Amino acid sequence: MDSTITIQAVYTSLEQVMDPEIPVLNVLELGMITDVIIEDEYLLIKMIPTFAACPAVEVIKTNIRTTLEKDLQVPVKVSVDKEVQWNSNRLTAVAKEKLRNFGIAPPQKHDGDVEIDMMIHTNCPHCGSENTYLRSPFGSTLCRAIHFCKHCGMMFEQFKPLS
Amino acid sequence: MLLNQLIKELITKMGDDELIIGHRNSEWTGLGPIMEEDIAFSSMAQDKIGHSWALYRILHEELGGEDPDQFAFMRSEKEFKCCHLTEMPIGSYDFSLMRHFLFDHAETVRYNSMLQSSFLPLQQLARKVRGELKYHTLHADAWIIQLCRAGEESYLKMQTALDNCFQLACGIFEAGPDDKLLADEKVYPGEEALYGQWIENIYPVLVKASLNVPERKEPVYGGRYGKHTAYLQPLLNEMGEVFRLNPEATW
Numbered sequence: 262m263d264s265t266i267t268i269q270a271v272y273t274s275l276e277q278v279m280d281p282e283i284p285v286l287n288v289l290e291l292g293m294i295t296d297v298i299i300e301d302e303y304l305l306i307k308m309i310p311t312f313a314a315c316p317a318v319e320v321i322k323t324n325i326r327t328t329l330e331k332d333l334q335v336p337v338k339v340s341v342d343k344e345v346q347w348n349s350n351r352l353t354a355v356a357k358e359k360l361r362n363f364g365i366a367p368p369q370k371h372d373g374d375v376e377i378d379m380m381i382h383t384n385c386p387h388c389g390s391e392n393t394y395l396r397s398p399f400g401s402t403l404c405r406a407i408h409f410c411k412h413c414g415m416m417f418e419q420f421k422p423l424s
Numbered sequence: 425m426l427l428n429q430l431i432k433e434l435i436t437k438m439g440d441d442e443l444i445i446g447h448r449n450s451e452w453t454g455l456g457p458i459m460e461e462d463i464a465f466s467s468m469a470q471d472k473i474g475h476s477w478a479l480y481r482i483l484h485e486e487l488g489g490e491d492p493d494q495f496a497f498m499r500s501e502k503e504f505k506c507c508h509l510t511e512m513p514i515g516s517y518d519f520s521l522m523r524h525f526l527f528d529h530a531e532t533v534r535y536n537s538m539l540q541s542s543f544l545p546l547q548q549l550a551r552k553v554r555g556e557l558k559y560h561t562l563h564a565d566a567w568i569i570q571l572c573r574a575g576e577e578s579y580l581k582m583q584t585a586l587d588n589c590f591q592l593a594c595g596i597f598e599a600g601p602d603d604k605l606l607a608d609e610k611v612y613p614g615e616e617a618l619y620g621q622w623i624e625n626i627y628p629v630l631v632k633a634s635l636n637v638p639e640r641k642e643p644v645y646g647g648r649y650g651k652h653t654a655y656l657q658p659l660l661n662e663m664g665e666v667f668r669l670n671p672e673a674t675w
Contacts, residue, residue: 312471312474312556313471313474313475313478313549313552313553313556314470314471314472314473314474314475314477315474316470343545343548344548346548346551346552346555347552348555374558375555375558377562377566396460397460397461397463397464397563398464398559398562398563399460399463399464399466399467399468399559399563400463400467401463403467403470403471403556407460407463421559423555423556424554424555424558
């Protein structure tokens with residue numbers, strides 16, 4: 262394989278692969294990439310889904326492969342890494358800021374276990390108020406919960422914390 | 425029975441429970457009593473079916489099993505190992521909610537017991553599923569307590585639902601062919617140990633809800649050995665209808 266390809270070039274290319282359900286975040290910001298390995302015959306990308314039943318996984322895998330193959334002109338394999346399990350602390354600080362600007366409250370940082378109390382006063386992504394309540398731990402996608410802001414009167418979604 | 429065969433049986437019954445209750449949960453899509461509950465049951469259905477897929481994939485990739493879709497949609501009723509609790513029709517919301525409460529606590533106990541499993545693929549899946557299941561039990565606990573405190577009619581409905589579900593739920597823990605070997609080999613501690621932990625976990629929530637916990641008198645067994653209620657076959661017919669039109673099709 263073309264030995265001039267660098268790990269850095271792979272990561273730069275991965276920045277273009279966005280999540281189909283949250284199009285402002287790329288797979289790196291979401292913490293979905295666990296390893297990049299340059300093999301003799303191909304480039305191997307190891308990734309993890311956010312939720313086990315995430316319906317977007319196959320689309321994301323295909324997007325990673327086609328983007329890298331186009332950018333770097335090498336064969337690419339994408340595999341799901343079973344040794345690492347995704348949790349919401351893997352979201353980068355930049356990702357949390359982007360989520361907020363997109364109108365979705367970011368997940369609270371947790372220390373290995375999620376308790377319902379953590380989610381009770383989630384800051385509203387629209388007005389910033391803490392005067393909110395959790396309406397449902399389930400939302401429009403598996404990774405979201407629904408809250409209501411009593412201050413600005415808006416319903417909003419949160420990318421929920423996951424341990 | 426060989427250890428590998430026992431592990432296959434264990435994963436099959438877990439996957440079948442998840443697939444069938446997932447299908448039942450999905451029957452609330454469009455019918456939930458309020459929009460949030462419609463979304464909650466639909467999301468939980470998606471999680472469950474995803475977990476069954478992950479379990480069938482372990483069978484396929486690690487234990488020489490069939491393709492997960494074939495396994496899910498082409499087996500006969502007798503080959504399914506789900507417990508009767510999961511097969512029952514959705515009934516009214518109180519029944520579905522109580523089933524969800526009892527089932528999800530049982531699953532939580534099961535996956536927690538596998539966090540240190542000697543069978544690595546199960547251990548890895550348990551680590552993944554654990555955090556997701558937390559939301560299922562949070563959801564169930566909150567509604568059980570809230571509805572039990574919402575007046576006499578509501579409370580009585582929940583007590584009746586518990587009475588109707590309890591022996592069925594005890595059937596989740598029907599012993600396998602050789603749980604002792606699975607426990608000795610540290611795959612998981614066996615059904616009776618899970619039952620004990622389950623009671624310990626649901627008890628405080630039921631006490632908080634002022635519900636009377638029935639005794640395990642006549643647990644409904646049979647599902648783990650392929651004996652099912654009259655409700656399973658029609659569900660399987662419906663679930664696999666499109667797939668069986670052309671099993672070779674690519675989706």
